[in-house]
Amino acid sequence: MNDMIICRCEGVCLSEVLDAVEDGANSVPGIKKRVRVGMGYCQGRVCQPIVRDILESKLGNGTKPHLQRAQNPVRPVILGDIVR
Amino acid sequence: MKVDVAIIGAGPSGLTAAIEMIENGLTVAVIDEYYRPGGRLLGQHYEDPKAAPDQRVWNGKNIADQLEKKARGLGVHIFTNVTAWSVSEKWKIHLSHPKINMIVSKVLLLATGSAEKALPIPGWTLPGGISIGAAQTFTNLHRVAVGEKVLIAGIDPLSLSVMIEMKNAGIDVAGMVLPPISPASGNHHTPVQTVARLKDVAGLAPNSFIRTFGKYALAWFPRLIAHALRFNFLKVNGVPIHLRKSIVRIEGSEQVEAVILQSVSADGKPVGQAERMEVDAVCLSAGLYPLVDLAETTGCTLVDIPELGGVIPLHGPDMTTTINGLFVAGNITGIEGAKVAIAQGQLAAVSILKSLGKNGSITVQEAKMEMEKARIQSPLRFLPNIDEGRTKLNKLWEKEGVI
Numbered sequence: 001m002n003d004m005i006i007c008r009c010e011g012v013c014l015s016e017v018l019d020a021v022e023d024g025a026n027s028v029p030g031i032k033k034r035v036r037v038g039m040g041y042c043q044g045r046v047c048q049p050i051v052r053d054i055l056e057s058k059l060g061n062g063t064k065p066h067l068q069r070a071q072n073p074v075r076p077v078i079l080g081d082i083v084r
Numbered sequence: 085m086k087v088d089v090a091i092i093g094a095g096p097s098g099l100t101a102a103i104e105m106i107e108n109g110l111t112v113a114v115i116d117e118y119y120r121p122g123g124r125l126l127g128q129h130y131e132d133p134k135a136a137p138d139q140r141v142w143n144g145k146n147i148a149d150q151l152e153k154k155a156r157g158l159g160v161h162i163f164t165n166v167t168a169w170s171v172s173e174k175w176k177i178h179l180s181h182p183k184i185n186m187i188v189s190k191v192l193l194l195a196t197g198s199a200e201k202a203l204p205i206p207g208w209t210l211p212g213g214i215s216i217g218a219a220q221t222f223t224n225l226h227r228v229a230v231g232e233k234v235l236i237a238g239i240d241p242l243s244l245s246v247m248i249e250m251k252n253a254g255i256d257v258a259g260m261v262l263p264p265i266s267p268a269s270g271n272h273h274t275p276v277q278t279v280a281r282l283k284d285v286a287g288l289a290p291n292s293f294i295r296t297f298g299k300y301a302l303a304w305f306p307r308l309i310a311h312a313l314r315f316n317f318l319k320v321n322g323v324p325i326h327l328r329k330s331i332v333r334i335e336g337s338e339q340v341e342a343v344i345l346q347s348v349s350a351d352g353k354p355v356g357q358a359e360r361m362e363v364d365a366v367c368l369s370a371g372l373y374p375l376v377d378l379a380e381t382t383g384c385t386l387v388d389i390p391e392l393g394g395v396i397p398l399h400g401p402d403m404t405t406t407i408n409g410l411f412v413a414g415n416i417t418g419i420e421g422a423k424v425a426i427a428q429g430q431l432a433a434v435s436i437l438k439s440l441g442k443n444g445s446i447t448v449q450e451a452k453m454e455m456e457k458a459r460i461q462s463p464l465r466f467l468p469n470i471d472e473g474r475t476k477l478n479k480l481w482e483k484e485g486v487i
Contacts, residue, residue, distance in 0.1 A: 004206045014204070049201045049373055049394070064388055067395065070377035073169035073178075075117070081169070081180045 006054075007047040009040020017051060021058045027066035028052055041076055044068055086188045087111040087161065089436060090177050092168050092378060093195035095123020096422045097414030099151040100429030101193055101436075102160045108437050108444050113161040113187050115168045115179065121155075122148025123197055124415075125422055127220040129252075130245050132463040142463070144422065145225060171382055174409050191409050191436050192382075195429065196375045198393065198415035203238060203263055203368035207334030216369035220246045229255050231365025235343050236260040237331040238369030239278050241464045246367070248321055257323045258363055261345055262330040263370065265352040274352035275327050332358055334366050372419045372466065384410055387480055391473030392418030393466075400481045402448050403432040404439075411436055418473060419466045420459070427451070427458035 004014045012035050020034040028044075028051050031037055037051055038044025044051075048067060055065040073082065089105055091098045094116035102112045120126070128144030135142070156162060163181060170178040175192040179185055200217045207213065214222075214230055216238065222228045223246070233256045236243050247257050262278060318325045330352070332344040343366060346358045373394040380386060385398040385406040399405050399412050413432035414425040431451040434444030446454070459470075467473070 004204055005209050006204055008209055043377075045199055045375075045377075046202045050204055070380040072172075072381050074377040074381060075167045075169045075180075077167065077169040077180050081178075081185065084185055 006050055007035075007037040007040065007044075009042055009046075010036045010038075012037045012047075014054070017054055018058070021055060026055070026059060028055065029066065029068045031055070032068060038068060043070075043074070085113060085161070085184050085186070087113045088189065088440065089113075089191045089193060090115070090175060090187050090189035091193045091195055092116075092171075092177070093123065093197055093414065093416075094118075094121035094152075094162060094164065095195060095197050095414055095425065096125050096147070096151070097425040097429030097432070098123070098193070098195035099148075099155055100426045101195065101413055101433040102155050102162075103151065103158060104430055104433035104444060105437060106155070106158045106160050108442055110437065110440065110442065111159075113163065113189070114155070115163045115166050115177065115187070117165070117167045119165045120148075121152045121162055121164060124217075125151075126225045127217070127223075128422060129224045129249055130463070134461055134463050142422075147422075168378065171378060190440065191411065193411045193413060193432055193436065194379050194397070194416055195412070195414040195425075195432075196378055196416050198372040198419055199375045201370040201373055203370035205237070205264055205266075205331055205333055205368075207336065207340070208366075208368060210334055210336050210340050211338070212336065212340030212365045213334060214365060214367055216243045216246050216367045217372075219365075219367040220249060223250050223253050223255070227253075229253070230367065231340075231363065232256060233258050233363045234365045234367060235331070235361065235363045236367045236369065237343075238263050238367075238371075239325060239327065240369055240371065241466055242371070243367070243369035244320070244325075245464065246369075247323055251321045251323060258361060259324040259326055261326045261343075262328075262348070263368075264330050264332060265348070275348065275350050278327060331366075335360075340364055340366055372415065374416045374418065376416060379405075379410075379412070379416065382407055382410055385484065387477070389418070389473050389476055391467060391469040391476065396477075398477070398480060398484065401452060401478060402435040403428065404435060406484075409439075418470065418477075420470060421462040421464060421466065423458040423462050424455065427455040431455050 006014050016035045020031045025031045088110040089112050091114045094114045102114050106112045125144035125148040132142045167180040168177050175189045177187040200215045219230045222230050235258050239260050329345045332346050335342045342360050342362045347355045349355050374396045379397045386395050387398045388395045397405050397412050403411050411432045413428040434448050434451045437444040
C-alpha cells in the first residue's frame with residue numbers, strides 16, 4: 001500500500017509523501033519542496049487534492065492544510081508562445 | 085484582438101454568457117483548451133424526470149451544438165484547442181495560438197469549470213484504470229467502450245449516472261463498489277456516509293427502482309443505519325451496487341486484469357475474506373473540484389468552502405469577484421449541474437452588461453431568480469450541502485467582498 005503512486009508526473013509514491021509528513025511538512029508546498037509532488041507536467045492538478053487529503057488525515061488537527069499557489073504560466077506552454 | 089468581454093471556458097455557462105452579451109451589443113471572445121466547445125455538456129446523456137414530458141432526455145452534446153451554432157452565428161469569436169496560459173492587467177489574455185497570441189478585453193469572465201479528483205488505490209495507474217468523467221466522455225461523445233467488463237469504484241450521483249449511460253451503450257458493468265477507507269482517498273467512504281449522499285440522486289433515475297430506493301433512503305435513513313445496510317446487493321439497471329464492499333487494489337502486469345474487493349461493515353471495517361473479480365477496466369470516481377488556477381493568478385480573493393467542492397473565488401450573488409471587471413460563472417463557483425451553469429452564465433452576462441452601462445434581455449434580479457429555479461429543477465445534485473455552502477459564501481461576501 002505504501003508504494004502506490006501519488007504524483008504520476010514525477011513518479012512520487014505514497015511512502016515518500018508520508019516520509020515528508022514525518023519530516024515535518026504540514027502544507028502541500030512543504031511536501032512539494034521535499035519530494036517534488038506537483039512539480040511535473042500537470043502542476044498538481046491531479047495529485048494536489050490527494051496530497052491535501054493525506055496531510056489532513058495525518059495532521060488530524062481539523063485545519064485545512066495550505067495549498068500551493070498557482071503560478072503563470074498555468075499550463076505547459078512552448079517558450080515561443082511566451083517570448084513572441 | 086480586442087473585445088469587450090473575454091470568456092475562458094466554452095462550457096454551458098461560458099457559451100450562454102457569450103450569447104446573452106453579444107445579443108445586447110458587446111463583442112465577445114470565448115477560449116477553450118478542448119478541441120470543441122461544450123465542456124462537460126459533451127459527455128452528458130440521461131433522462132431527466134423533473135423536466136417536461138417532451139424534454140425528458142437531456143442530450144448534452146445536442147445542447148452544446150445548439151449553443152455553439154447560435155454563438156458563432158451571432159459573431160462570437162470561439163477559440164478551441166487554445167490554452168489561455170496567463171492573464172494580466174485588466175485584461176490581457178495570453179494564448180497558445182499560432183496567430184493570435186493575445187486578447188485584450190474590458191471584462192474577464194472565468195468559466196473554467198472543474199477538474200476531477202483522482203482516486204489513488206494500488207494499481208490505479210495501470211492502463212484500463214480511468215476516471216469516471218473520462219469514461220463518460222468516451223461513452224457518450226466518442227462512442228468508445230472503455231472495456232469489455234467494467235467495475236466502477238465510487239458510488240455517487242456522477243458515477244451512478246455514468247453507469248446508467250454505459251449500460252445504455254451496451255457496456256457490461258460488473259458492479260459498483262466503494263473506494264477504500266484510507267487517508268489517500270479521504271476518510272469519508274463508509275457505507276453509511278455513502279447512502280447519506282445518495283439520497284440526492286433519487287430524482288435522476290431513468291428507472292423506478294433507484295427512485296424508490298432514493299425515497300426509501302431519505303425517509304428511512306435512521307432505520308437504515310440500524311439495520312447496517314441490508315441493501316448490500318441492490319441492483320440498478322441490472323448492475324449490482326455493492327454498498328458494503330470496497331475496492332482494495334487493482335491487479336495486472338501490463339494492464340488491468342482484476343480487482344480485489346473486501347466486504348466491510350456499515351462503518352467501513354473489513355469483514356470476512358477478500359475476493360477477486362476479473363475485469364479489464366476500472367472507472368474511478370472521487371468527485372470534482374473547481375478549477376481556480378487562472379483565477380488565483382489574478383489576485384482575487386479565494387475561499388475554501390468544502391460544501392461547494394473546495395477552493396473558489398469569493399464572489400457575490402451577481403457573480404462579481406473582489407476584482408473590478410472580473411466575473412465568474414459555472415463550476416468554478418461550486419460543483420453543480422449543467423442547468424445551474426447555464427443560469428449562472430446568463431446571470432454573469434447581465435451583470436457584466438449592467439457594469440458596462442447596457443441592458444440585458446432580463447434584469448439581474450430576474451436572472452438570480454432563474455438561477456434559483458434551475459437549482460431546484462436540477463435532476464441531480466453533486467454535493468449534498470450545496471445550499472449551506474452558498475449561505476456560507478454569501479456571508480463571507482457581505483463581510484469581505486465589498487470592492
